[in-house]
Amino acid sequence: NIQANCTAIPASCRPIKNETLLNYELGAKMSFFDGRLMLNSALFHALYHDIQLSVYTSYVQPNGQRGFFGDFTNAGKATIDGLENEFAWRMG
Numbered sequence: 830n831i832q833a834n835c836t837a838i839p840a841s842c843r844p845i846k847n848e849t850l851l852n853y854e855l856g857a858k859m860s861f862f863d864g865r866l867m868l869n870s871a872l873f874h875a876l877y878h879d880i881q882l883s884v885y886t887s888y889v890q891p892n893g894q895r896g897f898f899g900d901f902t903n904a905g906k907a908t909i910d911g912l913e914n915e916f917a918w919r920m921g
Contacts, residue, residue: 841886841898841900845879845881845901845902845903846879846903847879848877848878848879848880848881848903849877849878849879850875850876850877850878851875851876852873852874852875852876853873853874853875854871854872854873854874855871855872855873856869856870856871856872856913857869857870857871864919865918865919865920866916866917866918866919867915867916867917867918868914868915868916869913869914869915869916870912870913870914870915871912871913872911872912873909873910873911873912873913874908874909874910875907875908875909875910876906876907876908877906877907877908877909878905878906879903879905879906880903880904880905880906880907881901881902881903881904882901882902882903882904883899883900883901884899884900884901884902885897885898885899885900886898886899886900
């Protein structure tokens with residue numbers, strides 16, 4: 830992970846775990862009307878473990894000024910389900 834500010838934020842020096850993903854997808858590509866209408870569809874189910882997220886952390890500098898920086902952290906498990914559709918119609 831990025832360890833850009835270990836002095837100000839010691840927690841940013843801790844390594845993060847690799848995320849793992851198990852993904853299932855079912856899809857179809859279809860065309861109709863002699864190829865003038867195209868339809869692509871997909872269902873998906875994604876299971877993440879140790880998903881990595883971008884976070885912003887605030888801190889106080891030694892001179893008293895406040896600052897913030899972007900870092901990454903593990904956020905545990907996540908499940909993402911979805912449906913994608915794409916279509917195109919050629920007129921004429």
